[in-house]
Amino acid sequence: MKASKKPSARRMRARSIARRRRTGNGLPLYKRIKLEVTRLLSSGKSKADEPLPTEKEFAAKFRASVGTVRRAMDDLVAEHIVVRQQGRGTYLAPFSAERLLNRFWPVHRKDGTREIPIVQTLLFATERADAAAAEALQIRKGDGVYRIVNLLLMGGNPVMLDDVRIAKADFPGLTEQSFISRETTMYGLYQSRYGLSVIRTLDRLTGVPADAEAAHRLAVPLGAPLLAFTRIAYTFGDKPVEYRRTLIHTAAYEYRNAIGGESLPAVT
Amino acid sequence: MKASKKPSARRMRARSIARRRRTGNGLPLYKRIKLEVTRLLSSGKSKADEPLPTEKEFAAKFRASVGTVRRAMDDLVAEHIVVRQQGRGTYLAPFSAERLLNRFWPVHRKDGTREIPIVQTLLFATERADAAAAEALQIRKGDGVYRIVNLLLMGGNPVMLDDVRIAKADFPGLTEQSFISRETTMYGLYQSRYGLSVIRTLDRLTGVPADAEAAHRLAVPLGAPLLAFTRIAYTFGDKPVEYRRTLIHTAAYEYRNAIGGESLPAVT
DNA sequence: TTCGATTTGTTCGTATGTATT
DNA sequence: TAATACATACGAACAAATCGA
Numbered sequence A, B: 001m002k003a004s005k006k007p008s009a010r011r012m013r014a015r016s017i018a019r020r021r022r023t024g025n026g027l028p029l030y031k032r033i034k035l036e037v038t039r040l041l042s043s044g045k046s047k048a049d050e051p052l053p054t055e056k057e058f059a060a061k062f063r064a065s066v067g068t069v070r071r072a073m074d075d076l077v078a079e080h081i082v083v084r085q086q087g088r089g090t091y092l093a094p095f096s097a098e099r100l101l102n103r104f105w106p107v108h109r110k111d112g113t114r115e116i117p118i119v120q121t122l123l124f125a126t127e128r129a130d131a132a133a134a135e136a137l138q139i140r141k142g143d144g145v146y147r148i149v150n151l152l153l154m155g156g157n158p159v160m161l162d163d164v165r166i167a168k169a170d171f172p173g174l175t176e177q178s179f180i181s182r183e184t185t186m187y188g189l190y191q192s193r194y195g196l197s198v199i200r201t202l203d204r205l206t207g208v209p210a211d212a213e214a215a216h217r218l219a220v221p222l223g224a225p226l227l228a229f230t231r232i233a234y235t236f237g238d239k240p241v242e243y244r245r246t247l248i249h250t251a252a253y254e255y256r257n258a259i260g261g262e263s264l265p266a267v268t
Numbered sequence C: 001t002t003c004g005a006t007t008t009g010t011t012c013g014t015a016t017g018t019a020t021t
Numbered sequence D: 001t002a003a004t005a006c007a008t009a010c011g012a013a014c015a016a017a018t019c020g021a
Helices: A008-024 A029-042 A055-062 A066-078 A097-104 A131-137 A176-180 A186-194 A212-218 B008-024 B029-042 B055-062 B066-078 B097-103 B131-137 B176-180 B186-194 B212-218
Strands: A082-085 A089-092 A107-109 A118-128 A144-154 A157-167 A200-209 A225-235 A239-248 A253-259 B082-085 B089-092 B107-109 B118-128 B144-154 B157-167 B200-209 B225-235 B239-248 B253-259
Touching (some): A029 A066, A055 A066, A118 A176, A157 A212, A225 A253, B097 B186, B131 B225, B225 B253
Antiparallel strands (some): A082 A089, A118 A144, A200 A225, A200 B225, B107 B253, B200 B225
């Protein structure tokens, strides 16, 4: 009773804030904060190894309460865009081999275990984008791309044949030397050297017969059924970073897809 | 200053509550609420077409604040287990054809569009579980299962051949008649008639050659490369509900998997 | 090694906005 | 229109992890 009768400085302030907020934009404040933080991350200015501004700092910057900032950050955590650690801070989600394996690496041995493949780079070349690559990378046909063909060995055997194309314009100064001698995953390289964080991928899977090249590299008969997928990897703002076509010999390995259940280790 | 000096009834109360909480369990309160709500949903007592208790009611029941209940429900929404509607209430996520298509139906036409397939049931039989089905369904080899074989037509053509096994014990009273004449999807039937809500699936994909049956049904040459996947569908508590093996003719259709990006339509 | 400052994690409570019935 | 139920936002307090002095 007492509380509800009193207009109070606090109530008045809240009201004026609400009014101000509405003038900003149609979006709720926490979503706008999310967008701003996303923009900050996609600018490449923040490195994956140094913390983002703290909740308090963001709150001051956006004239919001900590709770509202937290709401925005919670969403970004759920989307695997940032990671937070109590006592340390908030970081752009890194591309350690471990994280890549857990998030963007769908190939498992049939017994369910996973392993980091050994990569043999068969080709590193500069080419002109064909129609498929141009459409996937949203560039013009004929624009320069790097083409990289990798053979991936798992358990000592050739299992996957990977044909990757990335736009030359996105990777200035990339050379075969610097590519081969990278000390991280390909996605880690994109992020650490070029500020391009892969945040989502779209895989399209089909069954195909092995062509001559695949049969040779994967040591299977010509025409043997393989699992093929094309992947487009995107960074912020739905910008495509990489176009890849992969062939998998699924005798001992398979492609796994868990719908739901990724975000539910919390069934603890 | 002034505020921080005063112990205040409120502060004392908060302290005693915190102490009580710690006695409950090692888990944070919102996670325990999540578990309790999950338990309620998995009991089958709550129908998909009637609302769950409101936030206020849950708060009273669990002696928590609405904010804490909301935290728990937010998680369940993110996991697609419940849906909330402003002004209406909170509901167990339903299995409309639309939702099934968006969540558990990975097959797209190559141009990206989706369609609801026409289902021809080729077989409905009672069988004994073989080793693979028994392991997947976590029952004993030889236990009774229903086996259902469906041919799925898309765009007028046979595209998928579906071989499903579900434990007889989970579906008392299921008959071919009641199965065929269902007015919803298979997952919808599981949920509405048997209280089994599929909340996650695990698909394992490989490339395989068409065997005689598949070649006949899908109208492809013997040995033609097909996309195969086995799926185990789980309900609450990681209980398997369904084991399925599907063959897809990927001339005009493909299996799509979007990693990330499902929960980010919010990039609006 | 201990301790204090920093930063995120959990919980409470309140006020107000907005969609539904 | 009024009541109901979720959505957004604020702010406060304390817990727990981390890190450097």
